[in-house]
Amino acid sequence: MCLGVPGKVVEWIDRDPVFGRALVEFGGIRRECHMACVPDAEVGDYVIVHAGIAITRVNEQEAQRTLQDFAAIAEGLSELDEFNPAETV
Amino acid sequence: MKFIDEFRDPVLATELVRRIRATAKQPWVLMEVCGGQTHSLLRHGIDVELQGAVELIHGPGCPVCVTDISAIDLAQQLASLPGVVLASFGDMLRVPGSQGSLLTARATGGDVMMVYSPVDAVRHAQSHPDQQVVFFAVGFETTAPATALAVLQAHQLGLTNFSVLVSHVRVQPAMEALMQAPDNRVEGFLAAGHVCSITGYDSYDSFAKRHRVPVIVTGFEPVDLLQGILECVTQLETGTAEVRNSYGRSVERLGNPAAQRVVDTVYEIDDRAWRGFGVIPAGGYRLREEYATFDAQRRFGLTRSAEKNDPTDTKRCRAGDVLSGRLKPCDCPEFGKACTPDSPLGAPMVSSEGACAAYFRYHRGSLT
Amino acid sequence: MNNSMQWSRNCPIPISSDALRISLAHGEGARLSRRLISEIILPRFATATSRGFADAATVTTIGCRLAICTDSHTVSPMFFPGGDLGSLSVYGTVNDLAVAGAYPRWLTMSLIIEEGLPIVILERILDSAAHAAGECKVTIVAGDTKVVPRGAADGLFINTSGVGELMDPVPPGPESIQVGDKVLVSGPIGRHGIAVMSTRESFAFEPSPLSDSGSVIHAVASLRNSVGEHLRTIRDATRGGVSAVLHEWAMECGHTFALTESCIPVTDEVRGACELLGLDPLYVANEGTIVIAVDPLFAEIALNAVRQVPGCGQAAIIGEVQPKRITPVTIRRNFGSPQPVDEPSGAPLPRIC
């Protein structure tokens, strides 16, 4: 039960530990989301929202790193090639 | 959308498929634990792309499907009490209990409200003091912080017209139960990414060691899923069985402590009956005594009847076999015949993320 | 789009508890009834005579074949971003006529009013219907009003029936669809369903996604003028969305429709809402967006013609007709082989799984 969608924090509305809310942007819409579980998220950060609650911050550096690894994969530079060099594109 | 579109990149995905095929020297049997992963795998046809290299078993990860029938019956009873509004997630509305679903309850005069967030139900209670609002709290560890937060808010607001019917389930005990089944076929796990966002993945270390299975924390987009599968297959080919995080952008080793605090404040671990599985030790949450005033069952003096006749025919439905990977949904004799999403025989056919329903939706064509 | 931020999810008009409301007596045929009709309803429809709508309207045609259709309209809430029940009840029927190849001319309108409906709301809805009728150049020639006890209806139901004159060439219909034909949509899909659902369930999205509720007369006329007899069929993709239309067509023509996800236009609002709610825009309702099947040699011309129509700038070719396979509708997502598109069953419910 885990439909979690990344959205960008655009504005804090309330920083209360229980009632804390921020406006979060998903594509073309924004919605108020509850922020009790991500009290440190700042404007501009991405958070994963599930059932109206931000459940975690997105670690942009990690995402970047993953994508870079993938870029390497796509270029066929990864060390995994040795499994089947013949098939390298 | 950022952090979605990059991870649906066709070039990367195609390349990852090629790598998985090149790496797998034998067809490995992996289980994706979360229903959201099942949905995404089938929606993008990843299972078909990997045919022959990897067999994907759709795990128990659809909390709507595993919600016990007695809980649904209670929810229905609550909805029909005068002055009570039952608030629920949309997915739960179609799942049949022993007397039909919550949509049936609504059609017969029950007050059922669909909400996107449990916190919205608290707001509704606040602005409708004349109504008793009951939130049907289902879901995995991912959803528990949301419902726990709703209880905390209601508590601070001093609301006496908000309560919850708790039927939360916990994933790891179910994985444990699966591995202990004598004819288990699962050789590697794709752990549920957003569950791990909350809980972290520290606790999987001993699980992976004990059962000698790789556990890969995996996300939900095609590239995430393929990355998780590649990692898992690589481990299997090299004979390792470790816990790896393939969903680093959303999961930390220790999870989200703030979210865990919210959950721990309100809930404690409890045994829980899973539909299609039976009672799983430590398989769910219940409200702590301090928050017992928010327990809908107590407030309305209802008892869970253990023995309700399941409308889903337990003799014909092979849900246990499907959810534990012993049987592919399409190999169930009832699949697509007596059992369809419109008239499900078993829990896995009821929600669109259930293993049988997902199969029905995406594979009926290629199978008939 | 920004104006929609002003939208209040409830009715846009503040209603005081002592506001004038419809009572059962308004429906009983006596003085109150007459006043409701003569003071509230008739003045809004220029064509009605001072004595009211005739029991049977008489109209004069130019001697062509006629198309007749009827549709009942219920929408909760009655007001939603981008439209309301009044205009919807006109566009719905006008669009049914238009896609059948007719030029919409006359409507009848019958109101089923729940006792207790504030009169200002009724006025607002009727104003909107009258405005839509004016825009579509259709005349409301006959009408009826019933008041039912509280609880027997949800505020207001409107049935409209329409008569239109068939214009040559009339699209032959889904049976004429052939392998190779192209499938077009006239604009971004899923807008109406998302707008209504977000409002009804108080999802509190900002800006509130706007419905596409509107007339398709111009889009159809533009197609007729540009590619005429090369059109196979047109349909407005209402309940069940584009998927429902294509499944119906597939039944009738016996071929398979193959879509390409990246070609399907979706607004950023609908995209965001669908991701958040776990919905697929292919299953979400439209109220002013049409699906078109056309001879492939004329697909580009058709596309350009539709794009000229105001509001249809994002029209697109979304797929093509292929020889029959087991699955009637397939979609190619970002990568891999085409996947089956399921037939919609029931209204889409937001999921959290």
Ligand code: SF4
């Ligand atoms: S197809 Fe139906 S009967 Fe067979 S296992 Fe699945 S839910 Fe049960």
